[in-house]
Amino acid sequence: MVNGKDKLIVAIDTNEFDKAKELIDTLENEVDIFKVGLEQYVATRGKTVDYLKEKGKKIFLDLKFHDIPNTMQSAVRAAVRDNVWLMTIHVSDMEGMRQCALAAKEEAEKLNIEKPIIVGVTVLTSLSNKDLQDIGCNMTTEELAIKRAKLAKEAGIDGIVCSAQEVDKIVEACGKDFVTVCPGVRPAGADKGDQKRVVTPADAINKGAHYLVVGRPITKAENPAQLAKNIVNEIANA
Numbered sequence: 595m596v597n598g599k600d601k602l603i604v605a606i607d608t609n610e611f612d613k614a615k616e617l618i619d620t621l622e623n624e625v626d627i628f629k630v631g632l633e634q635y636v637a638t639r640g641k642t643v644d645y646l647k648e649k650g651k652k653i654f655l656d657l658k659f660h661d662i663p664n665t666m667q668s669a670v671r672a673a674v675r676d677n678v679w680l681m682t683i684h685v686s687d688m689e690g691m692r693q694c695a696l697a698a699k700e701e702a703e704k705l706n707i708e709k710p711i712i713v714g715v716t717v718l719t720s721l722s723n724k725d726l727q728d729i730g731c732n733m734t735t736e737e738l739a740i741k742r743a744k745l746a747k748e749a750g751i752d753g754i755v756c757s758a759q760e761v762d763k764i765v766e767a768c769g770k771d772f773v774t775v776c777p778g779v780r781p782a783g784a785d786k787g788d789q790k791r792v793v794t795p796a797d798a799i800n801k802g803a804h805y806l807v808v809g810r811p812i813t814k815a816e817n818p819a820q821l822a823k824n825i826v827n828e829i830a831n832a
């Protein structure tokens with residue numbers, strides 16, 4: 595039986611530090627891994643990262659770097675120095691991804707600390723096939739996610755972010771040690787919000803996802819700790 599707490603990542607998407615702190619305190623017994631994303635990081639200038647460190651929690655820094663190779667690798671080095679556990683870049687050109695993978699390794703070795711896991715975002719879970727067509731991409735979300743996962747692996751990135759809808763195909767293509775992080779997770783009957791490719795926690799685990807990212811279903815719940823507990827149990831029983 596898997597430990598649900600090792601698989602659940604809660605996204606603290608709020609633009610106030612006090613609200614983030616309140617959520618972290620409320621969830622501290624149920625959740626070990628928290629995601630600090632763009633909204634929270636920019637609004638609080640990274641203050642939440644410091645608070646999570648004080649609490650001894652694992653930090654997923656989700657800033658989805660995408661830029662020229664030199665800028666990306668330099669930002670990755672800074673994140674390594676901040677000692678985060680996992681971080682995102684976008685699956686982009688091979689040179690950019692290769693430089694990020696190398697930079698993380700070099701910087702961690704220099705500091706003698708554990709290298710953060712680097713994952714590349716394949717196709718956002720808020721996108722559908724039609725959205726891809728609209729921006730000039732004639733592939734399905736699944737085809738593009740698999741293609742990008744293979745590219746990330748070839749470039750030396752540790753894993754990817756994808757919808758659990760396609761995670762089984764990615765595990766098949768890239769192997770079960772290639773880290774898979776799946777947002778767009780919704781307990782049965784929960785509001786989808788802007789997510790289009792959603793999967794329940796149990797189905798995501800059964801399809802091979804290593805980590806599940808859940809935000810609003812927990813953070814907007816009347817009792818976030820209870821919701822987190824339910825999801826942890828659903829993962830463990832999957």
Ligand SMILES: O=C(O)c1cc(=O)[nH]c(=O)n1[C@@H]1O[C@H](COP(=O)(O)O)[C@@H](O)[C@H]1O
Pocket residue numbers: 605607631656658682715717718719720755756777778779787789807808809810811
């Ligand atoms: O990189 C991510 O974490 C991410 C990638 C993706 O494809 N889809 C996606 O929703 N996310 C993030 O996962 C979280 C999902 O939040 P909820 O939709 O509220 O559960 C948000 O913080 C998103 O920024």
